Amino acid sequence: MTTPSTNTSTVIRVRDLTKTYLLGQTRVRALRGVSLEIQRGEFVAIMGPSGSGKSTFMNLLGCLDRPSGGEYWLGGALVSKLTPDQLADIRNRRIGFIFQGFNLMGRATALKNVEIPMIYSGLQVAEQDRRARAALQMVGLGSRLHHKPAQLSGGQQQRVAIARALVNRPSLILADEPTGNLDTRTSVEIMAILQTLNARGMTVVLVTHETDIANYAQRQVTFRDGVIISDHPVADPRSARVELEQLMKQVVNAPANAPRAVMGAQPASGTPADDEDTAELLSAVATPPRALDDLEAIRREDAP
Numbered sequence: 001m002t003t004p005s006t007n008t009s010t011v012i013r014v015r016d017l018t019k020t021y022l023l024g025q026t027r028v029r030a031l032r033g034v035s036l037e038i039q040r041g042e043f044v045a046i047m048g049p050s051g052s053g054k055s056t057f058m059n060l061l062g063c064l065d066r067p068s069g070g071e072y073w074l075g076g077a078l079v080s081k082l083t084p085d086q087l088a089d090i091r092n093r094r095i096g097f098i099f100q101g102f103n104l105m106g107r108a109t110a111l112k113n114v115e116i117p118m119i120y121s122g123l124q125v126a127e128q129d130r131r132a133r134a135a136l137q138m139v140g141l142g143s144r145l146h147h148k149p150a151q152l153s154g155g156q157q158q159r160v161a162i163a164r165a166l167v168n169r170p171s172l173i174l175a176d177e178p179t180g181n182l183d184t185r186t187s188v189e190i191m192a193i194l195q196t197l198n199a200r201g202m203t204v205v206l207v208t209h210e211t212d213i214a215n216y217a218q219r220q221v222t223f224r225d226g227v228i229i230s231d232h233p234v235a236d237p238r239s240a241r242v243e244l245e246q247l248m249k250q251v252v253n254a255p256a257n258a259p260r261a262v263m264g265a266q267p268a269s270g271t272p273a274d275d276e277d278t279a280e281l282l283s284a285v286a287t288p289p290r291a292l293d294d295l296e297a298i299r300r301e302d303a304p
């Protein structure tokens with residue numbers, strides 16, 4: 001066996017990764033030998049048709065499941081050699097998960113939902129509260145702390161889920177179809193947040209079916225039938241923030257009752273309430289995100 005690269009900027013390195021599910025008598029070969037490296041600070045889109053193994057791969061990257069074969073190094077450590085405690089620690093503290101279905105607790109407020117990952121962190125309650133507020137502010141939901149999921153739009157619910165993924169200050173964000181249930185404009189808002197986090201140094205791996213969404217990433221990796229069939233950089237990634245800013249300019253300049261344009265793959269205009277929400281999000285991501293600075297300050301304070 002060759003040793004893994006000693007390049008310290010490699011966050012993820014997988015070699016010949018396989019995953020076979022047993023479904024009754026049938027063996028489903030979901031991954032058939034995947035090799036890939038992801039460097040710190042990359043923004044990678046994983047694409048491919050339904051059933052090609054994207055979620056299976058993400059679940060392995062997130063240590064939510066074990067491979068059938070092959071090797072996986074995460075931050076230089078061979079995952080199969082980690083103890084269950086070390087794995088749990090990596091999952092909780094180093095990786096933020098975002099799913100298509102949001103997975104929020106319906107009876108809890110946004111604030112409570114975001115505090116959930118900190119329950120076993122040993123942090124003081126006041127500190128948990130402070131971090132949760134900072135994370136919600138970061139995703140433009142500072143004015144909706146006490147709303148429950150049913151009182152929020154789909155995009156806002158996904159932003160709560162992103163805030164929840166941020167509170168333990170992960171260095172790696174894994175997002176599986178985070179815009180799969182959202183309309184175009186709301187999807188662009190989610191991409192604006194992910195691009196901001198990436199610009200602040202987080203590594204982002206995002207699964208998407210949609211080329212439009214994958215064009216916000218810096219690199220596109222395509223799966224088919226459990227293998228990678230292409231892997232290339234994106235020449236000129238789209239900027240979600242710029243697109244939303246342009247949209248808001250149109251909103252400001254348009255006469256109040258003018259028909260609202262739908263700009264193909266560009267973010268479509270919505271109701272005035274949508275516009276207000278987009279404006280709040282934009283100011284959260286456009287001004288240097290003080291809330292996230294807060295989170296980073298905490299990271300420095302309690303670094304060993």
Ligand SMILES: Nc1ncnc2c1ncn2[C@@H]1O[C@H](COP(=O)(O)OP(=O)(O)OP(=O)(O)O)[C@@H](O)[C@H]1O
Pocket residue numbers: 021022023028029030048049050051052053054055056057
């Ligand atoms: N728990 C499981 N048990 C058995 N087979 C599974 C399981 N999970 C996934 N599979 C199978 O593995 C293959 C890859 O599934 P996976 O969910 O990784 O695909 P995907 O690329 O994420 O698809 P989609 O775009 O529809 O989400 C599929 O054939 C699927 O049916």
Ligand SMILES: [Mg+2]
Pocket residue numbers: 054055056
């Ligand atoms: Mg999937």
